[in-house]
Amino acid sequence: MRIGVFVCHCGSNIAGTVDVERVAREALKLPGVVFSDTNKYTCSAPGQESVCSAIKENALDRVVIASCSPRMHEATFRKMIAEKTDLNPYMLEIANIREQCSWVHKDREQGTRKACDLVAMAVAKVSCDRELFTTNLPVERRALVIGGGIAGIQAALDIADAGFPVTLVERESSIGGKMVMLDKTFPTMDCSACICTPKMSEAAENPNIEIKSLTEVESVSGYIGSFDVTLREKAKYVDYDVCTGCGLCETKCPTKKIPSEFNQGLSTRTAIYKPFPQAVPSKPTIDAEHCKKLQSGKCGVCEKVCPTGAIRYDDVDRVTTQRYGAIVVASGYELIDWTGLYGEYGAGRYPDVITGLQFERIVNASGPTEGHILRPSDRTEPKTTVIVKCVGSRDPNKGVSYCSRACCMYAAKHAHQYLDKVPDGTCYVFYMDVRCAGKGYDEFYMRTLQDGAIYVRGRVSKIYPEGDGLVCMGEDTLSGEIVRVKADMVVLETAMVPSRGSDVLASKLNVQRGPEGFFTEAHPKLRPVETNTAGVYLAGVAQGPKDIPDTVAQAGAVASKVIGLFARGQIESNPMLSKVDVSRCSGCRACVDVCPYGALGLVQANLRENSRKVTRTVCQVNEGLCQGCGACSVACRSGALDLLGFSDEGIMQEVEMLCQ
Amino acid sequence: MTANLTQQIRDRARDLLQSGTVSCFIAWEPARFEHWRTPVTIESPDEVDRIVVDEWCDQLIAKYALQRRGDGRIGMVARGCESRAVERLVADRQVSRQDVYLVGVGCTGMLDRDGGAPLKKCEECQRRNPVTYDEMVGETVEEPRPYRFGEVDRIESMEPEQRRAFFDRMFSQCAMCFACRNVCPACNCRSCFADAERVGWLEKDFGLDASRYWGLMRAFHTGDRCIECGECERACPMGLPLMTLMHKQVRDIDRLFGPYEGGGLSDAGPDPLRSYRTDDVEEFM
Amino acid sequence: MSVTSDAVAAEARSRAEGAASPEGGAGSPWQPKILAFCCNWCTYAGADLAGLNRMNYPADIRLLRVPCSGRVNPQHVLRALQDGCDGVLVCGCHPGDCHYVSGNYYAKRRMMVFKRLLEYSGLRPGRFQVRWISGSEAGKFRDTVVSVTEQISQMGPMASDAPSLEALAGADALLEAARGAGDAR
Incomplete structure (x- = not known):
């Protein structure tokens, strides 16, 4: 064994508190170490060069680099060894003498002694290292995008434009998500539908995109490059291959009093319906729950009037399984149900207390009031409007503790729109803080103030009816006075929460969620769109509250990750996996029970034992599924399972070296 | 344990071996000294008279099933402890339940071969009756469930x-x-x-x-x-x-x-x- | 083979004395040796963050990186405690945050039972500890190291836990009482 130890100064980062020359000298006394050296910056080009030439000149077969955290540069040094030497890149251990030594200990003697110990432990471990080899796993170049909001649409378009097929799954009957419900977008005030619907039809027309509406993910198995995903496409009762989307059925359907989800309950729709005129797919579905024919068998009007005979009352759910190389989660958000949380705001009893999204529909030219600002109760124009921010957000007692990020801006937008359409109106905005970080955002807020919006700093503590209006009571915390505002309409800017079913989706995908329920990215700064499950990416509010520009940017970033994966066409497997010694395995199944990835299974194996052929049950590792956690190697009592790269022997040697 | 238990078990073992239900039958036989019992695996109906089942059978015999894996169905006398041991071996996938034929007996505790005091393990016993069996010989016994901690x-x-x-x-x-x-x-x-x-x-x-x-x-x-x-x-x-x-x-x-x-x-x-x-x-x- | 009670006591005493004069040479005070098994994704990252923030903590701790707290075999822990560590710490992600979904849940159950078994068999409470420290909890990592180091320092070297001759003599009587009517002869 010929081990080389390289101790890094890291400028003065390490050398300032650790006597690196002494660490290098001490290392030479360790068993197996034939060479040691120090380096100003080991990770720099000249540093790497000197390590590589030392490896060659001294015929080293194992390397210990004492430097910063392995989380920082282990990959760098592995790559260096693989590319510039003949050594196997896994014959390397890093001793972390910076983050866990020189930066946290001030005493030079103590730091140096600890560094010597850490190097000794790394030397002990490297002596047990074995050559490991990666294999290349093929990547199915097809992406699944879960969620057809703007995040999903943008990601699907970008991936499809690179030439790869995409399945865009949406559980509602049309893609478009929340953005298509909005009237205008801040701060430029472009019409939301005018910029969103072209994207929707672009997605519909793109030959690489298959849109599956009314579809949910049933189950997911496999791993990066080859996820087998089962999708359930709910019965639509309309044959989309035959339907032309003429809309005759909608006009004739006798069941007309169903609250429209798209218009947030402010208008009604029929039982066979398209949620909105520009829906994609641009074809209707039957809402089975409200359809007379499907509920009681009596009606059948739509079938009679349909000129192409597209109605299928006997339609059933279709379950299909397809292989995908990557999965994009763009499952979006919904608004917190404030009615159950804020009794003091009337808990939904007062019709003129509406949510921001309802306001968007009211102010929209194609909405239920055709763009005239009329309050729901009596369809009159409200002369005084109160906007309440942070309903649910930043309220850990009743709602959620986080900031929903977009509300400050859309509250300003609502104030602006209201004052624009009701020039003689008065608008109050109750706020906790005004957070308008973003390009052109603060300017927009200032403009709203100039429009005449009256900002009152404080939470609204109570809303109660008085006459034909409402009174909002709250404290102006800047003046310390109790404020009572008589309002004709109140708009609550409610918190964004993860869309329903996120928990189930997370467990199907084996992706973690944070305490607030949004999906967790692999690293908050450096890997913001990846998850800890390789091959699963996050776009949009599914990852955390954000506005449209951020969502679109993130969707583009996800697409570039997916395209990068597909362009490589294969992935290098992690060779630090579990390994089974079948001669010691009893087939007791303990490992199978604890494996979170289903990577272990029992198989019948033909073995030769005591010069006899025997067939018995032993465990087998699926190298595609194994992630190298090592839980099985501890569950295995006999020690038949071991984890390559963190072997029992390596860990024990480290322990024993430390104890010496 | 009743006096004729040995005879009942011998009869059952003979029947099971003769009918081919089991390929062998695990029980105890007398050993060299008085009150010494040792596990025995009977393979022929002619040998069943070697079997003894009484209050001196201090050893657990279930694990002997492992030596007969793959040799057809294994018959066995099963007290509470044997039955739990078989369940253990099944849970650990070392035998399958169908491969074992348990002749259950209720047990009131064994005695020390030296001096005849009750064995400590039997005094702490929580399951005197088998938790699983294919047939019972004799009556079940009461379960005192003594405090064992x-x-x-x-x-x-x-x-x-x-x-x-x-x-x-x-x-x-x-x-x-x-x-x-x-x-x-x-x-x-x-x-x-x-x-x-x-x-x-x-x-x-x-x-x-x-x-x-x-x-x-x-x-x-x-x-x-x-x-x-x-x-x-x-x-x-x-x-x-x-x-x-x-x-x-x-x-x-x-x-x-x-x-x-x-x-x-x-x-x-x-x-x-x-x-x-x-x-x-x-x-x- | 036979080990007499005197031999055991002598062995224990000599180890205790050996620890009183550590390798550091005459004059240098005894310093505890504490091994911390840290999961790569949370606690090891938290320790790195503590470094990044230049937090200060006692230098008696040595981190051993493992992929997951579920990778830590109780055998590693026992070996470390037997071979000269004065304290062992096992750290992982918060339950629910395991990078490998469930590794820390299994580790939790294993370590809860194993810790009780060790302390039952005479390990002084505090010598073996388990903590969940996330990648962002640099402060918690520092505080944990400080408190564990303090506890172990107060306990003194592992060898000082060796029972006194009186305790060993008393144990013989207890052991006799605990023997069942076994095969001992």
Whole structure:
């Protein structure tokens, strides 16, 4: 064994508190170490060069680099060894003498002694290292995008434009998500539908995109490059291959009093319906729950009037399984149900207390009031409007503790729109803080103030009816006075929460969620769109509250990750996996029970034992599924399972070296 | 146990062997000295008269089934402990339940071959009747379910130094003969960690550290599966109170993740250390 | 083989004395040796963050990186405690945050039972500890190291836990009482 130890100064980062020359000298006394050296910056080009030439000149077969955290540069040094030497890149251990030594200990003697110990432990471990080899796993170049909001649409378009097929799954009957419900977008005030619907039809027309509406993910198995995903496409009762989307059925359907989800309950729709005129797919579905024919068998009007005979009352759910190389989660958000949380705001009893999204529909030219600002109760124009921010957000007692990020801006937008359409109106905005970080955002807020919006700093503590209006009571915390505002309409800017079913989706995908329920990215700064499950990416509010520009940017970033994966066409497997010694395995199944990835299974194996052929049950590792956690190697009592790269022997040697 | 139990078992064994239901039948036979009984595997109906089943059958015979794996169905006398041992072997996938034919008997406890005192393991017994069987011979017996944690209570009430002294003395007497492992129905691995040639796994020298390592690790490996048959303690040539380590873990598991009565019970669910609940009690935060 | 009670006591005493004059040479005070098994994704990252923030903590701790707290075999822990560590710490992600979904849940159950078994068999409480420390909890990591180091320092070297001759003598009587009517002869 010929081990080389390289101790890094890291400028003065390490050398300032650790006597690196002494660490290098001490290392030479360790068993197996034939060479040691120090380096100003080991990770720099000249540093790497000197390590590589030392490896060659001294015929080293194992390397210990004492430097910063392995989380920082282990990959760098592995790559260096693989590319510039003949050594196997896994014959390397890093001793972390910076983050866990020189930066946290001030005493030079103590730091140096600890560094010597850490190097000794790394030397002990490297002596047990074995050559490991990666294999290349093929990547199915097809992406699944879960969620057809703007995040999903943008990601699907970008991936499809690179030439790869995409399945865009949406559980509602049309893609478009929340953005298509909005009237205008801040701060430029472009019409939301005018910029969103072209994207929707672009997605519909793109030959690489298959849109599956009314579809949910049933189950997911496999791993990066080859996820087998089962999708359930709910019965639509309309044959989309035959339907032309003429809309005759909608006009004739006798069941007309169903609250429209798209218009947030402010208008009604029929039982066979398209949620909105520009829906994609641009074809209707039957809402089975409200359809007379499907509920009681009596009606059948739509079938009679349909000129192409597209109605299928006997339609059933279709379950299909397809292989995908990557999965994009763009499952979006919904608004917190404030009615159950804020009794003091009337808990939904007062019709003129509406949510921001309802306001968007009211102010929209194609909405239920055709763009005239009329309050729901009596369809009159409200002369005084109160906007309440942070309903649910930043309220850990009743709602959620986080900031929903977009509300400050859309509250300003609502104030602006209201004052624009009701020039003689008065608008109050109750706020906790005004957070308008973003390009052109603060300017927009200032403009709203100039429009005449009256900002009152404080939470609204109570809303109660008085006459034909409402009174909002709250404290102006800047003046310390109790404020009572008589309002004709109140708009609550409610918190964004993860869309329903996120928990189930997370467990199907084996992706973690944070305490607030949004999906967790692999690293908050450096890997913001990846998850800890390789091959699963996050776009949009599914990852955390954000506005449209951020969502679109993130969707583009996800697409570039997916395209990068597909362009490589294969992935290098992690060779630090579990390994089974079948001669010691009893087939007791303990490992199978604890494996979170289903990577272990029992198989019948033909073995030769005591010069006899025997067939018995032993465990087998699926190298595609194994992630190298090592839980099985501890569950295995006999020690038949071991984890390559963190072997029992390596860990024990480290322990024993430390104890010496 | 009734006087004619031996005859009843002989009759059943003969029938089962003659009809081909089982290929062999595991029971006990008299050994060299009075009151000594030793396990026997009967393969022919002509040999069933060797069988003796009485209050001197102090050994657990279930583990002998492992030696007959693949030889057809194995007949066996099953008291509470044998039945739990078979359930254990089934849960560990070492035999399948259909491969074993259990002739159940209720048991009122065995006696020490030297002096005739009741065996400690039988005095602590929680299941005198078989928890699973294919047929019963004789009546079931009452289950007194005696308190078995008296020793644990006593040791838990000691100061750490006293406990350390107690186990230092205990482990220093260990002969590292592995008899505890060899009789244990939960020790059914094909190869034991103690026999692995792996650095640090188990020292090959004798000494307090090595025997403590062996004693604690064996106890831990079987702790969440132990059927509390007490065979380790009975087989220990040094007479060490090994069951105290097992009872300790069984009670801890019951208190922490319970309710738990020990391994080898048909309705015990997955082994406690092979499963978890997200709302498990938290003490490491 | 036979080990007499005197031999055991002598062995224990000599180890205790050996620890009183550590390798550091005459004059240098005894310093505890504490091994911390840390999961790569949370606690090891938290320790790195503590470094990044230049937090200060005692230098007696040595981190051993493992992929997951579920990778830590109780055998590693026992070996470390037997071979000369004065304290062992096992750290992992918060329950629910395991990088490998469930590794820390299994570790939690294993370590809860194993810790009780060790302390039952005479290990002084505090010598073996388990903590969940996330990648962002640099402060918690520092505080944990400080408190564990303090506890172990107060306990003194592991060898000082060796029972006194009186305790060993008393243990013989207890052991006799605990013996069943076993095969001992």
